[in-house]
Amino acid sequence: QVQLVQSGAEVKKPGSSVKVSCKPAGDSFSSYGFTWVRQAPGQGLEWMGRIIPMLDVADYAQKFQGRVTITANKSTTTVYMELSSLKSDDTAVYFCARGGQWLPNWFDPWGQGTLLIVSS
């Protein structure tokens, strides 16, 4: 059964950037898309964007356009999400999830989540 393993918690200062990794273990990397979703404390889920590793194509939510970059390294089978110009309201748990190869119509499984705290 595939698992997605994410990098550890981060504490960053406002204005800086963070890069979170997500490595699927035990499955075909290029047969799926990978999505990033965040959840602020006590809040709901928010879709940030996704990447199709086979095409190296990424799509981003309008809210994060210009501030988020999702990449995939096919040689290490790892997906990355970089968020720049961090603000305090970026404090959240960031999840990666495997999805459909062409359409992001389902997300399964999910990584364990990476807590990001943005504080001066």
Added chain:
Amino acid sequence: QSALTQPASVSGSPGQSIIISCTGTSSDIGTYNYVSWYQQYPGKAPKLIIYDVSRRPSGVSPRFSGSKSGSTASLTISGLQAEDEADYYCSSYRSGSTLVVFGGGTKLTV
């Protein structure tokens, strides 16, 4: 404000059935049969329980079922059990630059 509208909370007694609604627009649920549902326990990652409106992933209990009418999708949980107490989120593919929208989540109390 979330793009999909869910009730903040629902409750039911063990053995009963409950329905959680998820209302969208013609840009998402009303046009595409790509509605999915997720179950989330506190402090845990979400888990897929329904995809493509009514399909159940392998291993998910048949007590969970999904449907859609117009721009509203619904999740039905039958034979409620204590372990069903969790947060539930709907999601839909949508046209435009933001390809996916989530509902605000529904807290189920059993």
